[in-house]
Amino acid sequence: MSLVDELRAVPILDGFTDAQVADMAAAGSEETYGAGVRLFDEGRPADDWWVLLSGRIDLVRRIGHEEAIMATMEHAGQWAGGFRAWDEHGIYMGSARVMETTRVFRLPAAELGRFGEAWFPFAVHLLRGLIGTARRIEGNARQREALVALGTLAAGLAHEINNPASAAVRSVGALQQSSDDVFAALQRLAGEGISASQFVALDELRRSIDVASAPTGVALADLEESLLDWLGDHAVDRDWVIAPALAAAGASPAWLDRAASALPGAALQAGLEWVASSVTTAALIAEAQDATSRISDLVSAVKSYSQLDRAAVQEVRVVDGLESTLIMLGHKLREGGITVVRDYDDSVPAVTANPGELNQVWTNLVDNAVDAMEEAGTLTVRTFTDERDVVVEVCDTGAGMTDEVAAHAFEPFFTTKEVGRGTGLGLDISRRIVVEHHGGAIDVRSEPGHTVVAVRLPRRAETG
Numbered sequence: 001m002s003l004v005d006e007l008r009a010v011p012i013l014d015g016f017t018d019a020q021v022a023d024m025a026a027a028g029s030e031e032t033y034g035a036g037v038r039l040f041d042e043g044r045p046a047d048d049w050w051v052l053l054s055g056r057i058d059l060v061r062r063i064g065h066e067e068a069i070m071a072t073m074e075h076a077g078q079w080a081g082g083f084r085a086w087d088e089h090g091i092y093m094g095s096a097r098v099m100e101t102t103r104v105f106r107l108p109a110a111e112l113g114r115f116g117e118a119w120f121p122f123a124v125h126l127l128r129g130l131i132g133t134a135r136r137i138e139g140n141a142r143q144r145e146a147l148v149a150l151g152t153l154a155a156g157l158a159h160e161i162n163n164p165a166s167a168a169v170r171s172v173g174a175l176q177q178s179s180d181d182v183f184a185a186l187q188r189l190a191g192e193g194i195s196a197s198q199f200v201a202l203d204e205l206r207r208s209i210d211v212a213s214a215p216t217g218v219a220l221a222d223l224e225e226s227l228l229d230w231l232g233d234h235a236v237d238r239d240w241v242i243a244p245a246l247a248a249a250g251a252s253p254a255w256l257d258r259a260a261s262a263l264p265g266a267a268l269q270a271g272l273e274w275v276a277s278s279v280t281t282a283a284l285i286a287e288a289q290d291a292t293s294r295i296s297d298l299v300s301a302v303k304s305y306s307q308l309d310r311a312a313v314q315e316v317r318v319v320d321g322l323e324s325t326l327i328m329l330g331h332k333l334r335e336g337g338i339t340v341v342r343d344y345d346d347s348v349p350a351v352t353a354n355p356g357e358l359n360q361v362w363t364n365l366v367d368n369a370v371d372a373m374e375e376a377g378t379l380t381v382r383t384f385t386d387e388r389d390v391v392v393e394v395c396d397t398g399a400g401m402t403d404e405v406a407a408h409a410f411e412p413f414f415t416t417k418e419v420g421r422g423t424g425l426g427l428d429i430s431r432r433i434v435v436e437h438h439g440g441a442i443d444v445r446s447e448p449g450h451t452v453v454a455v456r457l458p459r460r461a462e463t464g
Contacts, residue, residue, distance in 0.1 A: 003030045006053055007105060010077040016119075024115060028107035039096035039104070040081060043435040046090045049082025049112045055102025061094045062443065070094050085113035091436065161298055168291035171284045178281040185274035192267040201262040205255065206275045211283070214250035223247045230256050236269055245276035248283065298327065315350040316358065318392055318457070322381055325362040329370070337376035345384045351457045353438055358457075361430045365394040365453050368427070372398030372451060389440070389456040401446040409444055430455075 004025045007013055013021055030053070033039065039050060042061055050057075056074045060067040071094075073080065083090025090109070189199070215223055224247035231239035234256075246256075256272075263271040326333070326340060333340060369379050377397040384391050401409065410431040434440040440457040 003105065006076075007051075010051060012051070012077050012079060020115070020119060024107065024111075025105075027111040027115070028105055030103060031106050032101065032103050033098045035098055035100050037098040039098065040092045042092055042095045043432075044092055046081045046083035046092045047109050049079060049085065049107045049109060050096070051079045051105040051107070052076055053103040053105055055104075056099040057102055057104075058097045058099055059094045060097055062441065067095070067097075082107070082109045082112050084109035085116060161295055164291035164294035164298075168288050168295070171288040171291065175281065175284050175288070178277055178284055181277035182274065182281055185270055185277050188270035189267065189274055192265075192270055194263065194267050194271075198263060198267070202259070202271050202275070205259055205262060206278055209246075209249045209251050209255065209275075209279060211249050211279070214248060220247060223252070226253055227251070227256065231272075234260065234268070236272060238269075238273065242272050242276045245280045246272070249279040251275075251279075313352065313354050316353045316355045317350050318348065318358065318383055318390060319344050321355055321359045322362055322383070322392070325359055325366055326381070329363070329366055332367070332370055333379070336370050336373065338370055338373060339376075339378045341378060341380040343380060343382040348383050348385050348390055349459055351390050351438075351459055353457060354433075357433045357437060361433050361455060362392075362394075364427065364430045365455075369394050369396035369398070369451070369453075372396050372400075374398070385459075389458055392455045392457075393452050395450065395452045397449050398451060400448040400451050401444065406444050406446050410442070 004018075004022050007021050007025055008018070013024075016024075028049075033055075039057065040046070040048070052073045053076055056072065057080075058069050059071040059073065059080060061070050062068075073096075080096060081092055083092075194202075214220070224243050227243040227247050228239050230253045231243055236242065259271060259275070260268055322344075332338075366379065366381075373379070373396050380393070380395040382391075382393040382395065410427050431442050434442045434455055434457070438457055440455060442453065442455050445452045445454070
């Protein structure tokens, strides 16, 4: 039987003229495959239309570490693929695995589209309109989720920046009064007529204070109390101002004894006020430096996270993206009482990837993990490598997923969150980025108290 005769008997071609069937047969080819051959793979461009003539083909999708059979082609005329005939972004929704010697008719999607335009223009118009509408709906939903995520990140970043910014403002505001106190104390010292050698001795005493060893908590309160007692015993006024400043800097009663030896009489009061004002000024400057440094670190993290100044595809260290993501979500981790465990393998090589897209994946995975741990828990971020791939695992101690939820986790719009907490696109977008854009794989393993989402990226990933 000729290929034309076999196609003539295929139910899907009922209503075609003999000439149309002959034209289609001439544009394609009859091919035979043995058991074990994979005709196409999930996520790759659907550039061919496959029509079964005889044999058996299993259509499978990867769920977790296994491939699950979604459908079986075993009757002549069943078909798969060819989506690029109507949709330039069409991909295979699963993989095709030949189970026994199988014969297929293979037609390039471009040819299928050409025949459709020539023979059924109105149907093709409706089909493309339907696909376009579906893509717009999905695109709008993705855009909305992206905006919601951006708003959440922006709010979190504002919260992160607000704390050090407020600290810097407070420190700088207090510096004016502290500086005035330093100059006033210097004026009083000059009025007491101290010698140059006495001032040098006082300054050496100031420099000898070890701020790094200053106590905290109860020990600080005890030290302040002992300084108040010393100042009271030596008739030093304004002890409520001097004692806290000196205690915070780590000055001890023994230090006060040395100061009294260097500045006898009325000069001691002015000298201690000058030292107290000086250490307070230094502490305020250090606070302002710490706060502005924290702001600078946050800005650097945002810059790294957004990748705005870098090439779209480059050599990427996955740890860099993970760290910037954890910083961006730091407020959510702290507010949720989440303990973060970093288990990074320093030997993991760089991968060729789009860092901005990978950061979107890490954000989705970490955000989902935090939501899964409703009150508190442990988030473990792990990196390692095997024979082929760089592997990133995001683990949480939440309630876990049922088998049914895990099976649908990467499907578009599937979500277990209540209304207002996402549209169910996060894991689907992550799958698309990892599988379609980087030639990798993503899967989930879950049991109560332990859920792991693993991302595998080829050491030299295919990007596109």
